[in-house]
Amino acid sequence: xxxxxxxxxxxxxxxxxxxxxxxxxxxxxxxxxxxxxxxxxxxxxxxxxxxxxxxxxxxxxxxxxxxxxxxxxxxxxxxxxxxxxxxxxxxxxxxxxxxxxxxxxxxxxxxxxxxxxxxxxxxxxxxxxxxxxxxxxxxxxxxxxxxxxxxxxxxxxxxxxxxxxxxxxxxxxxxxxxxxxxxxxxxxxxxxxxxxxxxxxxxxxxxxxxxxxxxxxxxxxxxxxxxxxxxxxxxxxxxxxxxxxxxxxxxxxx
Numbered sequence: 103x104x105x106x107x108x109x110x111x112x113x114x115x116x117x118x119x120x121x122x123x124x125x126x127x128x129x130x131x132x133x134x135x136x137x138x139x140x141x142x143x144x145x146x147x148x149x150x151x152x153x154x155x156x157x158x159x160x161x162x163x164x165x166x167x168x169x170x171x172x173x174x175x176x177x178x179x180x181x182x183x184x185x186x187x188x189x190x191x192x193x194x195x196x197x198x199x200x201x202x203x204x205x206x207x208x209x210x211x212x213x214x215x216x217x218x219x220x221x222x223x224x225x226x227x228x229x230x231x232x233x234x235x236x237x238x239x240x241x242x243x244x245x246x247x248x249x250x251x252x253x254x255x256x257x258x259x260x261x262x263x264x265x266x267x268x269x270x271x272x273x274x275x276x277x278x279x280x281x282x283x284x285x286x287x288x289x290x291x292x293x294x295x296x297x298x299x300x301x302x303x304x305x306x307x308x309x310x311x312x313x314x315x316x317x318x319x320x321x322x323x324x325x326x327x328x329x330x331x332x333x334x335x336x337x338x339x340x341x342x343x344x345x346x347x348x349x350x351x352x353x354x355x356x
Contacts, residue, residue, distance in 0.1 A: 111135050111232065111345060113331055118182060118227070127189040130216065130231055135345055137239065138186060138229040139335050142222055144178035152181025155195045179227050183220055190216055190231060207293040219290055226339050235348045238291030240283040241333070241341040250278040257285075261304045261317070273309050279340035281307035284330050287344035288315060291328070305330065313342055 111133050118140025130136055144152075153161065160180050167173040181195075187210070188195035199211040210216065218231045219239045230239040254263050262281055269277045284305040289298040303325070304317040313332045318324035333341035 110329055111235070111348070113137060113333075113343060115139070115333070118229075127186065130190045130233055132233050132348070135230060135232045135237060135343065137333060137343060138182075138231075139241075139333070139341070140182075140227060142175050142178065142225055142227040144174055146174075149174045149177050149181075152185075153177050155181045155184045157196075157199070175222065175227075179220060179222055182227070183218070183229060186229060186231065187216065187218065203293045205294050207290065221286075221290075221341075223339065226335065226341075228333065228335065228341055230343055232345060236291045236293070236346040238287040238289070238344045239333075239341070240286035240290060241335065241339055242279050242283055242286075244276055244279045244338060244340055246275045250274055254278065254281075257282075257300045259301045259304045262307060265307055269308065276340065277307045277309060280313070280332065280342070281305055283340045283342035284313050284315075284332075284344070287330065287342040288328065291344040291346060315344075 113135045114128075114137070116136060116138045118138050128136075153164075156164070156177065164173050164176050167176060184195035184198055187193075187198055191198075200208045201211040202208055207219075215233055216231055217233070217235060217237050218229065219237050220230075221228050221239050221241045223241050224243045226241055226243070228239050228241045230237050251263075251266065254266050258266065258281065266274060266277060266281070284307075285300055285303070288303065288305070289300070292298060302319045303315065306312065306314045306316055313330035315325045315328045315330055327347045329345050329347075331343045333343055335341045
């Protein structure tokens with residue numbers, strides 16, 4: 103019989119910086135999730151150095167960006183991702199090869215032991231890494247220049263829309279973005295992106311309440327297999343992490 107409660111992995115936060123060295127990056131343990139975050143404002147020298155790690159198809163993708171700012175951000179994000187993955191796996195960053203799901207989620211082509219996810223928004227990038235469990239991460243800049251209820255009516259579940267209306271107006275924008283990042287992190291972890299109907303599951307959003315996947319449809323048991331966390335990155339950003347129960351850990355409780 104499966105154990106009633108599986109151990110929740112520990113989320114360890116790190117700050118991105120230049121000059122990563124393998125000795126400075128702690129090992130990624132089975133019951134840990136490592137989250138790296140940093141400013142997405144790379145210097146030309148950083149971009150030039152990290153570009154040397156990218157594959158030809160990544161460099162071609164970078165060249166398709168119209169603006170230099172977007173091109174530099176892409177190179178910085180992919181180069182940093184390669185550096186961190188290379189350290190966790192003991193592999194040269196330039197030797198890593200990626201595969202992509204039908205909905206665009208990247209994974210390692212020949213080394214499946216580490217799952218990862220990446221998200222970036224205005225001025226911020228976030229990476230997440232775990233062993234033997236699906237994970238997703240999302241970060242958004244908290245904005246106040248749109249009608250949150252209008253967007254919620256289009257994308258949130260009935261329970262989430264009702265909960266949002268109960269929140270005092272000054273807190274409604276942060277609550278909206280906490281809801282949005284929690285939902286995005288979950289569907290990114292599943293590898294489905296926005297192809298997964300956002301109204302088919304509920305997340306918490308009330309101020310002061312912990313991040314949680316409250317309900318999933320049509321499979322109500324799905325919610326029990328996932329954990330959500332808010333990531334305290336900056337006062338201007340909302341960020342969330344979703345992680346699946348480790349299948350190996352779950353099997354041990356059978």
